[in-house]
Amino acid sequence: MILEYPNKQSKENIVKAAKMFKPIEYDSKHSYLYFGDNFSVLSSLLNYNSNTIDLIYIDPPFFTNNDFYISKDRANTISSSKLDREKAYSDKFNRNDYFNFLRKRLILLRELLSEQGSLYIHIDYKIGHYIKILLDEIFGVDCFKNDITRIKSNPKNFARKAYGNIKDMILFYVKNNNNYIWNEIKQYTLDNIDKKFPKVDSEGRRYTTVPCHAPGETMAGKTNSLWQGLYPPKGRHWRMDISELEKLNNNGLIEWSRTGNPRIIKYADEYKGSKIQDVWLDYKDPQYPLYPTHKNEDMLDMIIKQSSNKDSLLLDCFAGSGSFLNAAYKNERYFIGIDNSDIAIKTIKSRDIGNYCFIDYNSINNNDNIKVNNG
Numbered sequence: 001m002i003l004e005y006p007n008k009q010s011k012e013n014i015v016k017a018a019k020m021f022k023p024i025e026y027d028s029k030h031s032y033l034y035f036g037d038n039f040s041v042l043s044s045l046l047n048y049n050s051n052t053i054d055l056i057y058i059d060p061p062f063f064t065n066n067d068f069y070i071s072k073d074r075a076n077t078i079s080s081s082k083l084d085r086e087k088a089y090s091d092k093f094n095r096n097d098y099f100n101f102l103r104k105r106l107i108l109l110r111e112l113l114s115e116q117g118s119l120y121i122h123i124d125y126k127i128g129h130y131i132k133i134l135l136d137e138i139f140g141v142d143c144f145k146n147d148i149t150r151i152k153s154n155p156k157n158f159a160r161k162a163y164g165n166i167k168d169m170i171l172f173y174v175k176n177n178n179n180y181i182w183n184e185i186k187q188y189t190l191d192n193i194d195k196k197f198p199k200v201d202s203e204g205r206r207y208t209t210v211p212c213h214a215p216g217e218t219m220a221g222k223t224n225s226l227w228q229g230l231y232p233p234k235g236r237h238w239r240m241d242i243s244e245l246e247k248l249n250n251n252g253l254i255e256w257s258r259t260g261n262p263r264i265i266k267y268a269d270e271y272k273g274s275k276i277q278d279v280w281l282d283y284k285d286p287q288y289p290l291y292p293t294h295k296n297e298d299m300l301d302m303i304i305k306q307s308s309n310k311d312s313l314l315l316d317c318f319a320g321s322g323s324f325l326n327a328a329y330k331n332e333r334y335f336i337g338i339d340n341s342d343i344a345i346k347t348i349k350s351r352d353i354g355n356y357c358f359i360d361y362n363s364i365n366n367n368d369n370i371k372v373n374n375g
């Protein structure tokens, strides 16, 4: 399935336009910040080298038809006094232009990804479903991994006749479905540990128990066999091979109730966290943002730990406050940041994000006669 819209540019023309930009050198063991239009910068990077970036996170304009301002004391979106604010960036597009704008950048971004690379794109519920179709076309449906719901704010009392909106979405794609960086980062919290592990054994260790069986019947085999004189209850199967259950039992890790019901013991001091699911509740946006639409940096930190390695090269070509660049630096990754707003660049430069090479792309263009094109 393909998204068609008037004036959709062909991939060939996009690639041809990108080829007209002069290559700019970079390597995967340095960090860079570019001030300039990201189509031009991405083209120049790509013309120097492809397949270099392990993780891309982008949070582009969402087609909101708004301008985004920053005021002297605090970044916000629309409401600050007109006298006391400067425009950080504009998100005003015609719909088809917006699709062209984003699609051509996504095409280049895929080429820049390494063979084990991933892309996360932050988008909202109004436009995100169209972007999903564009991404399926560019990356292939097999390379789609998740549509993550991120709770972005506390409930609001909207005046309009509809449900309040407290979520946005993050689409996660990989370049190569058979081989991508995935570090199985777990969600670990010490909150509610007493609730999670309510029992205490004779040695004072906190623990809980979980059933030995799980929903779904297996017709034959070792998860449906007789174990300790029991079959799994109707409609269920043993959670593991019965030889594994037997090992747990021999090691004192099965608790038997008075009525003969076995449950597996899980100790709090061996708890390594739980699998992260696709609804993210704990990553609301900062109360005091450095920049409009400044994203939660703990969320970016987790994405980086999950989908890149130490020393990987990461990229955010809609860098804004530099939130992703900061999280990359804190995690000992290298980064490429791009933004065409001087306020964004000023904000990024004011942060402690280690050593990086700053390049004013427009000025190298002027000196070096590179074709300038605003994408």
Ligand SMILES: C[S@@+](CC[C@H](N)C(=O)[O-])C[C@H]1O[C@@H](n2cnc3c(N)ncnc32)[C@H](O)[C@@H]1O
Pocket (backbone or CB within 6 Å): 036, 037, 038, 039, 059, 060, 061, 088, 089, 291, 292, 293, 294, 295, 296, 317, 318, 319, 320, 321, 322, 323, 324, 338, 339, 340, 341, 344, 375
């Ligand atoms: C939604 S904000 C990103 C916010 C960022 N994720 C953060 O946490 O601070 C989008 C950014 O994209 C930048 N931008 C928009 N169009 C661009 C373009 N063509 N080239 C480079 N940057 C662009 C804007 O200046 C803005 O800073």
